[in-house]
Amino acid sequence: MKDPVDRLLQLAFLEGVISTRGAYEKQVARKQVTAKRSPALKESVARRLERELGSVQPVATVGSFLQKVLESPAVQPRDVSSRLGITANVFAMLTRNRISPLKVSAESWRRFVKLFQIPVDDLIEMIRRTQQLIHYRSSFQMTLARYDTRKNKELKATTLAKATEELYSRADLPLPDAQLRKIEELRTELLDPAAPDGKS
Amino acid sequence: MFLPPVLEKPSVTSPLLPDFVLFSSGILMPRTSNKELVDLLKRGEREGCSRLMDAYLDRLVNEAVSIFHLPEAESEELVSDCLVTVVQQIHTFEFRKSDGDFHFWVMTIFKNRVRDFVRQRAKTVGLVTHFQESNFENEEMFGQGERDVIAAILGAYEEATRDESTSAREIECRERLRVIEEVLESMESWERVLLRCRALEVPYEDITRYTGKPASQLKVYHGRIRKKFIKLLAVHYPEVMEGERSS
Numbered sequence: 461m462k463d464p465v466d467r468l469l470q471l472a473f474l475e476g477v478i479s480t481r482g483a484y485e486k487q488v489a490r491k492q493v494t495a496k497r498s499p500a501l502k503e504s505v506a507r508r509l510e511r512e513l514g515s516v517q518p519v520a521t522v523g524s525f526l527q528k529v530l531e532s533p534a535v536q537p538r539d540v541s542s543r544l545g546i547t548a549n550v551f552a553m554l555t556r557n558r559i560s561p562l563k564v565s566a567e568s569w570r571r572f573v574k575l576f577q578i579p580v581d582d583l584i585e586m587i588r589r590t591q592q593l594i595h596y597r598s599s600f601q602m603t604l605a606r607y608d609t610r611k612n613k614e615l616k617a618t619t620l621a622k623a624t625e626e627l628y629s630r631a632d633l634p635l636p637d638a639q640l641r642k643i644e645e646l647r648t649e650l651l652d653p654a655a656p657d658g659k660s
Numbered sequence: 661m662f663l664p665p666v667l668e669k670p671s672v673t674s675p676l677l678p679d680f681v682l683f684s685s686g687i688l689m690p691r692t693s694n695k696e697l698v699d700l701l702k703r704g705e706r707e708g709c710s711r712l713m714d715a716y717l718d719r720l721v722n723e724a725v726s727i728f729h730l731p732e733a734e735s736e737e738l739v740s741d742c743l744v745t746v747v748q749q750i751h752t753f754e755f756r757k758s759d760g761d762f763h764f765w766v767m768t769i770f771k772n773r774v775r776d777f778v779r780q781r782a783k784t785v786g787l788v789t790h791f792q793e794s795n796f797e798n799e800e801m802f803g804q805g806e807r808d809v810i811a812a813i814l815g816a817y818e819e820a821t822r823d824e825s826t827s828a829r830e831i832e833c834r835e836r837l838r839v840i841e842e843v844l845e846s847m848e849s850w851e852r853v854l855l856r857c858r859a860l861e862v863p864y865e866d867i868t869r870y871t872g873k874p875a876s877q878l879k880v881y882h883g884r885i886r887k888k889f890i891k892l893l894a895v896h897y898p899e900v901m902e903g904e905r906s907s
Contacts (some may be wrong), residue, residue: 468840484862489763579753
């Protein structure tokens, strides 16, 4: 039978008034679980999780991230660009993945992290994928240029270009060393707590 | 590279449990790194869901039922919601110190869910009834005045949960329990650790590591320190104790 003092302390723990400094959480990780839930419950939870996972699409590039942000009617491109400290023109090119993210200053990316509250590593991954897309775009455009059929040529080319762009942005392709070095330098700079407005 | 999902480097792999790793501190966890699990979920892979469920479903339901005394059906629903939140919020999570960060993050989500459940229960049916299922009526343990003090704290907490404004409710719920923190602060450090940890059933052997006192001694002292705590708590409610004495 649980003691009322223990229950009172539990309540204070749940409300964040007192803590065990991680002792409880470590204890939970250590416990051997004996009582198992029914397979029916596990199946229904698995289905729920998979459904959620399907609706949570990871953002592939800087452009797709910004496009998602701009879907909200409350967000104006001009406001976002001024808060990031970049021109409206550069912002427009970023939303369409038409400019190398390495041409944008570290300071602006620092503001980006702060404004959208995203982990630096996630931003770096978006930057890497955007850079990959830009780096390989010329080669896939050349391939597309060779694509030629008489019927619906334009429509098919547009569809192909869209599909190719998505494939390139999602694939893991090697980038030239110099570009990778720049991305790594940017990451180091963004993670530097001594930098202005840097993450602590 | 395959690393287990825990707080430190692995020490032993048991031949009887090849899918588990035993750590020097006694932690036994599935042989999947949290980093790998988080990557799977961030990539949107279904395997991430089954690994998350294997690691946490039974574990957290057991905690909700055995530690926080929630009904089994509600516990299952609560943990299911908690795991859904993990999946929904996975893109906001990042490792800062170690592989164990993920476990602490999941535990925070779980703790918040249990807290919301308890608040809801306090708001609707009240908590005193549930406390009466405990050792509350043991007259050797608690005098009427001390029981009234606990009831007064719970009553104030229940009142705070009925606050319409979310932010005010958030602050008030904590404020009504602040007296517990004050009383603990007035006690010796090892007594505080013992009370906090035992309330959540952290084993005496672990508390020995934090306090430097032998487990056998801690077991003996625990009951006395609980009594000391409740007496110190009563000092903060002179009106309740006074009313008790005069009646």
